[in-house]
Amino acid sequence: MSINIENLNLPADLKKLTRQQLEEVSAAIREYMIKTVADIGGHLAASLGVVELAVALHSYYESPRDKIIWDVGHQSYPHKLLTGRWESFPTLRRQGGLCGFPKPAESEHDPFLTGHSSTSISAAVGLALARDHLADDYRVVAVIGDGALTGGMAFEALNHAGHIKAKVTVILNDNKMSIGSNVGSMSAYLGRIRSDPKYSRLKEDFENFVTRVPHIGRRLVETAERLKGGLKYLIMPGMLFEELGFTYFGPVDGHDLAALRNVLKQADKMNGPVLVHVVTEKGKGYRFAEIEPEMFHGIGPFDLHNGTLRKQKKAPTYTDCFGKTLLEIAAADPKVVAITAAMTTGTGLKEFSEKYPERFYDVGIAEQHAVTMASALAMGGMRPVFAVYSTFLQRAYDQILHDTCIQNLPVLFAVDRAGIVGEDGETHQGLFDLTYLRSIPNMNIMAPANEIELQNMLFTALNSDHGPVAIRYPRDKSSGLDRKPLGLLPWGRGELMREGDSLLIVAAGTVLAAALEAAENLYWQGIKVAVINARFVKPLDEELILQWAKHCGHVLTVEENILNGGFGSGVVELMEKNDLFIPVRRLGIDDQFVAHGSRAQMLACHGLDATGIFNTALVLSGKQAVKGVN
Numbered sequence: 001m002s003i004n005i006e007n008l009n010l011p012a013d014l015k016k017l018t019r020q021q022l023e024e025v026s027a028a029i030r031e032y033m034i035k036t037v038a039d040i041g042g043h044l045a046a047s048l049g050v051v052e053l054a055v056a057l058h059s060y061y062e063s064p065r066d067k068i069i070w071d072v073g074h075q076s077y078p079h080k081l082l083t084g085r086w087e088s089f090p091t092l093r094r095q096g097g098l099c100g101f102p103k104p105a106e107s108e109h110d111p112f113l114t115g116h117s118s119t120s121i122s123a124a125v126g127l128a129l130a131r132d133h134l135a136d137d138y139r140v141v142a143v144i145g146d147g148a149l150t151g152g153m154a155f156e157a158l159n160h161a162g163h164i165k166a167k168v169t170v171i172l173n174d175n176k177m178s179i180g181s182n183v184g185s186m187s188a189y190l191g192r193i194r195s196d197p198k199y200s201r202l203k204e205d206f207e208n209f210v211t212r213v214p215h216i217g218r219r220l221v222e223t224a225e226r227l228k229g230g231l232k233y234l235i236m237p238g239m240l241f242e243e244l245g246f247t248y249f250g251p252v253d254g255h256d257l258a259a260l261r262n263v264l265k266q267a268d269k270m271n272g273p274v275l276v277h278v279v280t281e282k283g284k285g286y287r288f289a290e291i292e293p294e295m296f297h298g299i300g301p302f303d304l305h306n307g308t309l310r311k312q313k314k315a316p317t318y319t320d321c322f323g324k325t326l327l328e329i330a331a332a333d334p335k336v337v338a339i340t341a342a343m344t345t346g347t348g349l350k351e352f353s354e355k356y357p358e359r360f361y362d363v364g365i366a367e368q369h370a371v372t373m374a375s376a377l378a379m380g381g382m383r384p385v386f387a388v389y390s391t392f393l394q395r396a397y398d399q400i401l402h403d404t405c406i407q408n409l410p411v412l413f414a415v416d417r418a419g420i421v422g423e424d425g426e427t428h429q430g431l432f433d434l435t436y437l438r439s440i441p442n443m444n445i446m447a448p449a450n451e452i453e454l455q456n457m458l459f460t461a462l463n464s465d466h467g468p469v470a471i472r473y474p475r476d477k478s479s480g481l482d483r484k485p486l487g488l489l490p491w492g493r494g495e496l497m498r499e500g501d502s503l504l505i506v507a508a509g510t511v512l513a514a515a516l517e518a519a520e521n522l523y524w525q526g527i528k529v530a531v532i533n534a535r536f537v538k539p540l541d542e543e544l545i546l547q548w549a550k551h552c553g554h555v556l557t558v559e560e561n562i563l564n565g566g567f568g569s570g571v572v573e574l575m576e577k578n579d580l581f582i583p584v585r586r587l588g589i590d591d592q593f594v595a596h597g598s599r600a601q602m603l604a605c606h607g608l609d610a611t612g613i614f615n616t617a618l619v620l621s622g623k624q625a626v627k628g629v630n
Contacts, residue, residue: 005029011082011109014059022059022257026051029081030285036090037077038304041423042100045289045296046145047077049175049254049280053143054078056260057171061139067111067127071120071144073101074297075173083109093423095597100424115427116395117365118151120144124168125161132167139268143171147342150364155244158275162245165272169264170246172275173254175282175293241275250277255284294345315477319416321451322473323348325458326385326414328486330356336462339374339386341367347387347416367392371399371411378409383462389417390430390472397436400468405442408467412458413437418447418472419509419560420603425596430472431589434508435565437470438538444469445537447509447567451478453535459486466491474510474560476599494541496548500530503621504552506545508534508559508567511608515558518613527621537567542574549575554620555584558613560603563588585620587613 003021005028008014014022030051037044055078057068063083070076080098081089084107091097102110112123124142131138148154149172161168238248247270252263260278267274282297283289288307289296301310330336330352337359338352344362353360363370367388374384393400393415404411418430437443444466448454454473461469497512498519507515512533519529530548534541549555555575557568568586575584589606603609607616 006086010084010086011058011063014055014082017059019257022055026055026257027285029055029078032081032086032089033077034286035304036092037299038302040090040092040094041298041300041302042092043074043077043298044286045283045293046075046175048286048289048296049282049284050075050143050173051078051284052255052257053171053173053260053278053280054082056257056264057141057143058082060261060264061141064108064111066139067124067141068109069112069114069120069123069127069140069142070102071114071142071148072117073114075143075145076102076114079109080107083107093425093596095595095601097596099596101427113427115424116392117148118144118154120148121154121157121161121168121170124170125157125164125166128166128168129164139169140167141169141171143173146172146174148365150342150366152366152368158241158244158246158273161273165245167271168273169267170273170275172250172277173280174251174277175254175280238275238277246273246275248275248277250275251279252276254278254280316451316480317475317477318448318451318454318473319346319348319475321348321454321478322387322414322416322458323351325455325486326387327352327355329459329462330359333383333462334359335381335383337361337377337382337384339363339370339384341365341370341388341392343387343389343392346389347414349387367396368399371396372403374411375399375403375407375409378404378411379407383410383412385412385414385462387414387416389428390415390419390433391417391421391428394432394436400437400443401440404468405440408442410465411468412461413468413470414458415470415472417475419474420594420599420606420608421475422599422602423596426593429594430474431560431562431594433470433472434537434559434561434567435569438567438570439565442467443538446471446535447537448473449507449510449512449533449535450481452481452484453489455483456487456489457535460489460491463488464491472509474599476510479513489535492536492539492541494535494544495533496530496544497533498529498531500528501552502527502529503554503556503617504530504532504545504548505556505558505613505617506532506534506571508537508557508561511558511560511613514603514608514610515613517610518617521610521614522617522621525618525623527617527623529617534567537570540570540574542578545571545574546578546580549580549582553582555582556613556617556620557584557586557588558608559586559588560608561588562591564591583620585616587616 003024005025070079088098093100099106101115103113104110120142124140128140241248249263252259263276267276282293338349339361340347340349341363342365344350344353370386374386377384415433418433421428437445446457448457457471505515515531519531522529530552557571559567563586572584
């Protein structure tokens with residue numbers, strides 16, 4: 001009997017369905033996801049690959065009592081659809097709508113926030129320990145992708161879970177490897193044996209008997225153990241996990257509901273940690289996503305019938321500018337090497353990786369390793385460039401401080417997605433880099449106002465000897481300026497963009513354009529505003545800022561960063577150091593995390609567009625802001 005998924009009470013009703021009906025649910029979810037993401041964009045390919053896995057998990061476990069943690073969340077869309085978010089799914093990643101990642105504040109079925117990768121196993125261990133302390137009996141499952149497993153934190157958690165014999169189940173979603181039929185059959189056979197209590201009892205009885213044999217009993221057991229281990233290494237792909245203390249099952253076909261439900265039952269019988277290796281196909285069920293899974297990993301609205309982006313004309317971005325400029329610089333300097341942490345295309349290094357493969361390193365989701373490796377490359381005489389999203393660079397703070405900055409090594413951090421990122425929300429906004437980098441001695445920070453400055457900042461940083469440098473730029477299209485020959489910028493110097501005597505605006509980064517627009521509008525209100533393009537967040541152009549601050553008597557700083565310890569704080573500290581006590585207003589992000597929504601919406605919400613800057617400047621100048629705006 002055919003079913004209508006919208007009439008089901010999900011996920012509870014999944015337990016009442018036949019295998020055929022569960023397959024119908026899987027097909028309905030896949031079809032709805034494809035149609036919806038085609039309209040609104042999102043992370044599609046990974047989610048398509050885990051539809052059957054999500055259905056199997058929710059038809060076997062009892063969420064929200066049982067805890068299912070989806071690592072990163074790029075693969076969590078089926079989970080969302082199975083847990084009461086069917087009708088609201090079209091609001092995904094829109095302002096006021098569903099978050100693109102699992103979020104406890106959004107649903108009781110999301111037991112832990114997982115916006116950054118490689119965290120699910122640690123979270124699972126913590127929940128399992130809390131359960132045991134409180135004498136509860138719910139089950140804990142972590143679903144982690146093979147990419148996220150490259151993160152060292154995942155192995156730290158595996159090591160600890162095996163050591164303490166935590167009762168958790170880890171599902172390894174492997175969407176890169178294919179299943180070899182012989183290996184798969186043998187592994188399934190061994191899995192069935194190992195899950196049978198009679199096997200464990202037989203093993204214990206044999207060992208108890210042999211150890212009683214005089215003189216040679218213990219050696220017989222040890223020899224048998226060595227032989228057994230050698231055989232298992234030959235025929236089982238999961239020995240790494242076995243050595244970490246996990247019982248390993250797999251590989252299992254991640255699109256076979258019966259096989260998935262069966263292995264979950266087997267895993268449930270085990271005491272201690274279990275790892276289930278599930279092999280899936282990224283983009284499963286949508287031909288274009290199967291052919292180009294990387295393109296459909298995170299994609300904008302597209303044509304459902306041919307898989308092409310609806311907006312064919314793609315405007316150049318700051319990321320594109322970075323990639324092209326680094327290629328130009330690397331052509332002239334063989335010491336330049338590029339590093340990424342599993343984001344080759346996302347950081348604009350795809351062409352670099354193809355043209356200079358011997359000078360390109362993708363370390364996987366391992367930002368800490370990337371920073372220390374880059375530092376050692378610099379120590380050895382190379383000029384390393386680590387291209388990384390702002391939100392992910394946070395993960396390597398200690399390595400930046402300890403391995404790069406204490407040694408004052410010339411590592412260039414190309415900090416992409418700095419400032420407000422948009423639809424990915426709290427976990428991905430790049431609003432903290434100015435604060436956590438500015439506080440570290442020896443660190444230099446640049447913020448280009450446009451793509452020409454980005455080009456010249458890259459050229460300047462790689463042709464100078466000022467130690468560590470971070471250049472931060474947004475996830476945004478560039479300004480469309482004509483490309484010019486690369487040139488050196490005067491170190492630590494800003495640029496006066498507009499003269500005035502009523503108010504000084506000092507802008508860091510691409511917010512300069514909005515500041516200049518606001519200044520023009522303020523002029524027609526009788527307020528003559530001077531505008532400085534800071535260029536350098538550290539070191540500040542102290543002479544220029546102090547000169548015009550004294551001249552204007554009021555200062556407004558503008559930045560796409562948390563206000564705590566950010567660029568504006570640096571300007572205030574400069575005033576204090578020079579005993580210049582004049583009114584200073586800092587405009588940026590207040591002490592809060594910024595939700596998801598478009599970049600333009602979020603800038604406007606926080607007063608960082610031209611209108612917001614205009615109104616803040618009016619108030620600072622003693623006039624009333626325009627009603628109803630910001």
